[in-house]
Amino acid sequence: MAAFTTHHHNQAHLLGLLPTAGPKPRPGPFRVRMSLQETGPSVAVVGVTGAVGQEFLSVLSDRDFPYRSIKMLASKRSAGQRIAFQDQNYVVEELTAESFNGVDIALFSAGGSISKEFGPLAVDRGAIVVDNSSAFRMHDDVPLVIPEVNPDAMKGIKVGNGKGALIANPNCSTIICLMAATPLHRRSTVLRMVVSTYQAASGAGAAAMRELELQTHEVLAGKKPTCNIFQRQYAFNLFSHNSSVLPNGYNEEEMKLVKETRKIWNDPNVKVTATCIRVPVMRAHAESVNFQFENPLDEDTARDILKNAPGVVVIDDRASNNFPTPLEVSNKDDVAVGRIRRDVSQEGDYGLDIFVCGDQIRKGAALNAVQIAELLL
């Protein structure tokens, strides 16, 4: 039973669009609705028809997030669509400033310009906004939070004290990288990270995922691929991340990894470089990360640390060549880490290489935001 209605893909299981395991058991509708109506916050989901918006609903349901009411908000174009969620029917409403009257928590994922326009309006009306866009991430007064990493950054922000606030969800690549890097960093300070990403279509939205699927059909049939979202063939190809390239030669995606890491770790000295590449995978990112540490950290200790880290699963079987893949982590909450090994290019135990995979839509976006919302209660 799906938590919400979406259009049907019969190949969705194999593409990693839907859970590979069956849906988690969840309490019956009666008990859920009772508790929600009595005690939970009033929630709004902004951009509910998008890939991350749909995942917000899935995660809220999977985690039995308590709410007394929930509003489905989107652009005028999507208004009027019907969404079935936890045995209730909802109609998508057009996003306006008034949408936020009486809202306690607003989960935003509708792009930076919508966040810039409506985020402050929601805060004015007393809502706590958890924003998945990059609009406010680097603002000094906006916490940038991965719950497993820096929950203290949002200390004092709570539902119920009548004050609105903005909290930013980090970029997907940053979240996935730091879920693995932070437990190591706590043991031995990371001096420098060299990151190369293998990023899925989902980071560019549901339309990009559909374009990759369409292009693949076309290319296999010997037809010219349709290039609407990206400017080039994506099927059976890869390319430098499509974000703008800045004057220093890095693209925006790469500089997010550099700057957000510094802010989340509250460490202006940590050195990060990144090369961000889009690969023809549907919804989970992979990252190759090379570390230089301040103090020795051997690979066995690193593996143990990661095995015990919340939200992390270690898949590191050298004998059977079994390591994390994007498909395996698709629709999963945990970030998977493997290929944990001493870096042969560094002296002693001052360097490590790892390979990380995480679901871009889930921990990279919706799950992390809902976890932030849970801390607000």
Place this chain on the structure above:
Amino acid sequence: MAAFTTHHHNQAHLLGLLPTAGPKPRPGPFRVRMSLQETGPSVAVVGVTGAVGQEFLSVLSDRDFPYRSIKMLASKRSAGQRIAFQDQNYVVEELTAESFNGVDIALFSAGGSISKEFGPLAVDRGAIVVDNSSAFRMHDDVPLVIPEVNPDAMKGIKVGNGKGALIANPNCSTIICLMAATPLHRRSTVLRMVVSTYQAASGAGAAAMRELELQTHEVLAGKKPTCNIFQRQYAFNLFSHNSSVLPNGYNEEEMKLVKETRKIWNDPNVKVTATCIRVPVMRAHAESVNFQFENPLDEDTARDILKNAPGVVVIDDRASNNFPTPLEVSNKDDVAVGRIRRDVSQEGDYGLDIFVCGDQIRKGAALNAVQIAELLL
């Protein structure tokens, strides 16, 4: 007009299996055959029915490589197949020790065990073997050659002096990396490289390319993918390179990059680490390479050096986000370099990041071997 016959793919153009530009003009058959029959060496192609074997023929033809005779050799299973090459018909012969009687140059690409068995037998019969396998690469007395990088390593080895010899073709990832890294290394010594690869199906042979294509059809149709070559789904997925993982946690592909770089540069001190990943791309590899240099090397100088490097083309247009892609370099001779930028994680101009793409079958294998053969004449 194709230089040789192969089975037909109507989608081959879009998958990068065939040249995206038209075939190069080449001299008419009469003139070619005359010169070949009179003055060229006797050539044997070992593993002629494989992906690299077929590319040997394509490259020999494209470059008007002179030969007075050519033998098409393969396993017993493929013997008897017919190959049309430069307006002549050939029958594939079963590989035996006697195959090399009278052969001047033998191009091998039939796997390490075939090279180990038949390479020395060919040398005994006076042939110069250019071997694409890893069997002899690290042997002290076997030159490991990229013609643009270290042609001197094979000095003194010539067709016509009656002496057999072995020359090894480096691993595809090493060739593609060093085509870009060496011109920079000549200007400012590379102290350390951190490499992450995005490797195509072709590196695992023609059967792997067909499996990727088949799996993609299957997954799009909602079927379970066929996994014969690899142990897991490859379509819309990626995974750590399928070579064996060594006790130090690196896989063989990664250690080839580490060790072959040291040998080719004749620099036992150069520090290299690599993470090698297989991505669902057909026939060209990509690599993200981070450099630490001994002396400052600014990005503009690096770009100029690469623009003037033989066998390298620079695609580095930040304004239009136009950088190298595997599809663009498929069936091309040149290695493409872009994303050339100062590494923000290092002081001053001591670090650079680049992104490299090269055709795995062509410069990564067949072209490099034929270029070596040209140096023998």
